[in-house]
Amino acid sequence: MNILSLDDFSVEEVNEILDSANEFANGKEVDYKGKKVVANLFFEPSTRTHYSFEKAALNLNCKTMNFDESNSSTKKGETLYDTVKVFDMLGVDAVVIRHTQNAYYNELVGKLKAPILNAGDGTGNHPSQSLLDLLTIKREFGKFEGLKVVIVGDIKHSRVAHSNIKIMERLGMTVYTSGPEEYKEEGFNYVELDKIISEVDIVMLLRVQHERHESLMKLSLEEYHKNYGLNMERVNKMREKAIIMHPAPFNRGVEIADDVVECKKSRIFEQMRNGVFVRMAMIYKAIEE
């Protein structure tokens, strides 16, 4: 089955995927004996998501094929459908796709034999990121209901924010957003970071995509750090059991101070570890169901 957006899954189904991921985290093994091939098709650069999906596939003893857009026929003007269809005809057992276009999968759904795993579409969805965030939260707090989170940064252009806000609210969490005025999105419970920081269970930082949006941002990186960056002074105002998350890659000294990255409250690297288990669960589900 395709896994495109968490919107397509009920709260029960989301919890089932998380339980499956948790089993993998606790040592469950699935061995496809090299008989399944997962194709990773990344039309946009990625380190974490790409290699996390690849490691997940290898852990399940799948083989992988890694499509390098920079060295391919898409240079010859081939459409997304025609490129993906190649891998489908080659007989791969699942396709993991990241693409710059929102909901790129609409032109693929129903036309492929292989299930599609969405590894991020434009500013739309990023279900594997949301699931790894949720797994990290569930393993930390044992529940979602009643938890408070503030997401800080470029809400408007972030598929992580968009994916997370919806599913977190469905799971009974209270979601606040914060950050510069120009990144604010209406209807998303905007608050001042310094007013809310002592009340939340989770501070979730977003990446300042200064290579893309610097012109959009009125603040310098220094001002961003001062006003919205998480430094130890702010960390010290957080609740005792509160945690810090970031989808990474992060900008040290911009949205996060250098000494916060691996501080006691940070779960940033733990998120990466959980990402593999979540993607094992996704690939397993996609192939089996």
Next chain:
Amino acid sequence: MNILSLDDFSVEEVNEILDSANEFANGKEVDYKGKKVVANLFFEPSTRTHYSFEKAALNLNCKTMNFDESNSSTKKGETLYDTVKVFDMLGVDAVVIRHTQNAYYNELVGKLKAPILNAGDGTGNHPSQSLLDLLTIKREFGKFEGLKVVIVGDIKHSRVAHSNIKIMERLGMTVYTSGPEEYKEEGFNYVELDKIISEVDIVMLLRVQHERHESLMKLSLEEYHKNYGLNMERVNKMREKAIIMHPAPFNRGVEIADDVVECKKSRIFEQMRNGVFVRMAMIYKAIEE
């Protein structure tokens, strides 16, 4: 053994490779148990051929190594021989090579331990493409003798055309060529497309390589489509059992109309599926013989 050009194989030998491919298509399994390593060395971009060879190797339970020219020592001015020799000394069991230079393999033959599988040389040969075209035809019509095919497009610069015309004629097929005057090659049975289309069993389209040869072509892409493109009007003039082929990637709206790509007569995606079986047969033959 090396597989460089179908010119080196008798008609009987070509049919033997096709029979072997057909066995793989029908479920035959060969398991090298991860003990053989196939190196894919692509000095020119490719999606289909590269990943098809890779999938074929994985299906045989070989391991693969994928040489990315853009990130290599060829940037340091290393010769083709010196680069390929590296992989030979590393102990790989076969090298799959695509290179822009016609008959690049002449400088390699007899100097490597690993067999060479030619994945396309300049405007010269493309044996795996020819074999998959032939397998598609054989599975469709059960024979070659007496079949008529028209190859439409840039005959002059196409290694697909060059490879196919010779072997098809040897197999007893009648081959016509068509397309714009500037792409015509002498001695290749040139006809007007609209005069021959109702008489052939196969319409084989070639890609308009407008990123390479636009300056050479006197027609606009619109004019090309009008004069030589396969649209439904032309498809409707084809014989009842006739089929459409294209080595891909194709330009929708140029050499082929959008609605023809997956019409009932089209075998374009079927060709990609057959490509894996043909390449399994080639790798198997190269390693074993």
Next chain:
Amino acid sequence: MNILSLDDFSVEEVNEILDSANEFANGKEVDYKGKKVVANLFFEPSTRTHYSFEKAALNLNCKTMNFDESNSSTKKGETLYDTVKVFDMLGVDAVVIRHTQNAYYNELVGKLKAPILNAGDGTGNHPSQSLLDLLTIKREFGKFEGLKVVIVGDIKHSRVAHSNIKIMERLGMTVYTSGPEEYKEEGFNYVELDKIISEVDIVMLLRVQHERHESLMKLSLEEYHKNYGLNMERVNKMREKAIIMHPAPFNRGVEIADDVVECKKSRIFEQMRNGVFVRMAMIYKAIEE
């Protein structure tokens, strides 16, 4: 354990690694059954070293993940530590790293679970190259003590030279250096090539990195070839049992004449074969100890 520089190993330990490599050369098998994953992280182009490490990992029946810097988040300004940490958190069993920065590993040591295999750092160390050079010498002469070697070329910018000189002297070899004045490094036993060539057991050539340092070199490539290049005339002055080595890639007609590359005294391609065995020993040691 990490393998960063041969400086960290005693002469006995270096000989143990060489003995282990020699066992692999003689057919010893280690089978990790696909349960170990080696990540190759190359932040600088490489053919030989990268694919040699990959082949070594595959020979041990490890899986591999190949990080392509050109298609990654380092474009988003991520630090080396943050990038490598990703792979560590993904749970890989060893990281092979090449980086332009000397001693890049200082910022990583003690912070990773996975062992680091240094595949070359700036102008610093290149332990796997030194070990394969040593294995080639040991298999040829059966000993190191008392052997004389001249290293010819850009001593100053060569991590191969730096790595080799130290370990060879520790192993009891006499090391001379030669080449153009501007590449000379003080304290490294500089001699005229033509005065020493008939006395040494090994002529080890370095690559003229003309794409990097042409402006530094006062000689034309022709002059370099005439003054320091190894041609058959010079080869004929070498001792009967003396051998020629080069880390490759080599420039035919610059530091080495075309007909010398595969002459009877050359071990250049043999070095590449030995590289796989040395790297198998390194990966095995890194994972096991």
